[in-house]
Amino acid sequence: MDLSIIIPSFNERENIEPIVERIHSALRDQGIAYEIWFVDDSTDETVSVLTRVESIDEQVHVHHRTGARGLASAVVEGFERATGEHFIVMDADLQHPPELLPDIYRKLAAGIDVVIPSRFVSGGSDGGLGPLRKLVSWTARVIGQVALRRLRKISDCTSGFFGVHRNVVVGAPLDPIGWKILIEVLVKGRYRTVHELPYEFLARDAGESKMSLQEQWNYFRHLFRLVSQSPSDRRFFLFCIIGASGVVVNLVVLTILKYAFGISDISASITASLVAMLSNYIWNDQITWRASGKRKWNVKLPLFVGISLIGIIVTTLVMNGLKHLDVPVPVGQAIGILVSTVWSYAMNNRLTWRDSAKQLREDVIVTREDRRIRSV
Numbered sequence: 001m002d003l004s005i006i007i008p009s010f011n012e013r014e015n016i017e018p019i020v021e022r023i024h025s026a027l028r029d030q031g032i033a034y035e036i037w038f039v040d041d042s043t044d045e046t047v048s049v050l051t052r053v054e055s056i057d058e059q060v061h062v063h064h065r066t067g068a069r070g071l072a073s074a075v076v077e078g079f080e081r082a083t084g085e086h087f088i089v090m091d092a093d094l095q096h097p098p099e100l101l102p103d104i105y106r107k108l109a110a111g112i113d114v115v116i117p118s119r120f121v122s123g124g125s126d127g128g129l130g131p132l133r134k135l136v137s138w139t140a141r142v143i144g145q146v147a148l149r150r151l152r153k154i155s156d157c158t159s160g161f162f163g164v165h166r167n168v169v170v171g172a173p174l175d176p177i178g179w180k181i182l183i184e185v186l187v188k189g190r191y192r193t194v195h196e197l198p199y200e201f202l203a204r205d206a207g208e209s210k211m212s213l214q215e216q217w218n219y220f221r222h223l224f225r226l227v228s229q230s231p232s233d234r235r236f237f238l239f240c241i242i243g244a245s246g247v248v249v250n251l252v253v254l255t256i257l258k259y260a261f262g263i264s265d266i267s268a269s270i271t272a273s274l275v276a277m278l279s280n281y282i283w284n285d286q287i288t289w290r291a292s293g294k295r296k297w298n299v300k301l302p303l304f305v306g307i308s309l310i311g312i313i314v315t316t317l318v319m320n321g322l323k324h325l326d327v328p329v330p331v332g333q334a335i336g337i338l339v340s341t342v343w344s345y346a347m348n349n350r351l352t353w354r355d356s357a358k359q360l361r362e363d364v365i366v367t368r369e370d371r372r373i374r375s376v
């Protein structure tokens with residue numbers, strides 16, 4: 001079997017027959033051996049429609065789950081059952097045009113590990129969503145891309161439409177929460193190459209949307225779980241938390257030195273900053289970069305202190321630069337802190353605790369097709 005098309009479905013009775021028909025029209029003459037797997041959690045007549053279609057069409061298979069719900073877990077069950085060399089996941093409601101299947105398949109067959117039709121490369125469009133949904137979806141994507149390194153280069157990382165070679169997902173420890181199966185695959189799958197194709201996402205014309213606030217919440221739970229399971233993504237957050245803890249250490253030490261020991265303000269302030277820096281160094285060494293960096297402390301500590309001092313200069317330069325653009329000083333300082341945190345994280349990762357940089361370089365190659373393929 002060349003290709004398995006995996007479709008999660010929940011109460012989509014009007015869409016089942018049209019999607020099967022359109023998949024057949026798209027693939028019939030392409031010389032591709034394919035099967036269609038519905039993983040269905042429906043509670044309405046969709047179940048009988050699927051049973052009928054399965055009984056008359058030998059390319060259609062249905063796995064009906066009772067008691068379970070969840071788009072992403074349905075897709076994982078599809079991966080377990082599908083027999084194709086390649087898998088393509090798509091929604092049941094025809095928002096993902098089946099006419100794109102041959103193009104996706106050709107890329108997979110040519111050796112690309114992950115193929116993602118994207119609404120956000122030139123020639124693509126997300127015209128099928130209203131302005132509020134677009135904003136929510138944009139925000140969700142950006143948060144995901146900030147949190148997880150493997151999503152950063154992918155323009156449509158929350159899509160429900162994508163293709164993979166079976167080896168990307170079979171045997172990978174997939175354990176998604178909620179809907180966004182693609183982020184789970186991108187973070188935990190085994191792949192080297194990703195290709196993006198433009199497509200037009202259309203409005204649903206039959207059935208109801210199952211998107212809900214609960215699902216948005218699940219998305220954050222899912223991101224949180226992925227970050228906490230991924231050592232390289234976890235690091236940046238640990239670094240930020242430890243940086244914030246340094247502020248507390250700084251203030252406590254300053255207070256003790258000034259009020260309990262009567263030390264002068266300037267000496268108390270400088271000592272408090274040095275103690276906070278040392279505390280940050282120790283926590284980062286023991287927690288953030290625990291498993292990495294073979295260097296001795298007498299190399300790492302001066303590097304860390306040097307980077308921290310340059311970080312202070314970076315903050316001030318950013319604040320001052322923004323001040324000339326009429327940005328209020330506290331806002332400029334906050335942006336400066338952000339810039340210097342990202343910068344000092346990257347420098348510490350690359351220099352102080354060096355061998356972790358090697359892991360970061362095992363990178364994925366992303367290509368994209370910037371041409372209009374087809375609109376339906």
Ligand SMILES: Nc1nc2c(ncn2[C@@H]2O[C@H](COP(=O)(O)OP(=O)(O)OP(=O)(O)O)[C@@H](O)[C@H]2O)c(=O)[nH]1
Nearest residue numbers: 008009010039041069070071074091092204209210
């Ligand atoms: N198996 C299964 N499929 C689901 C579940 N929830 C949603 N789906 C399917 O997942 C796909 C995406 O759901 P939609 O409701 O279309 O979500 P959406 O595309 O973000 O929202 P609209 O733009 O309003 O259609 C559809 O094929 C649904 O039938 C579920 O709990 N289990």
Ligand SMILES: [Mg+2]
Nearest residue numbers: 091093095204
């Ligand atoms: Mg939909």
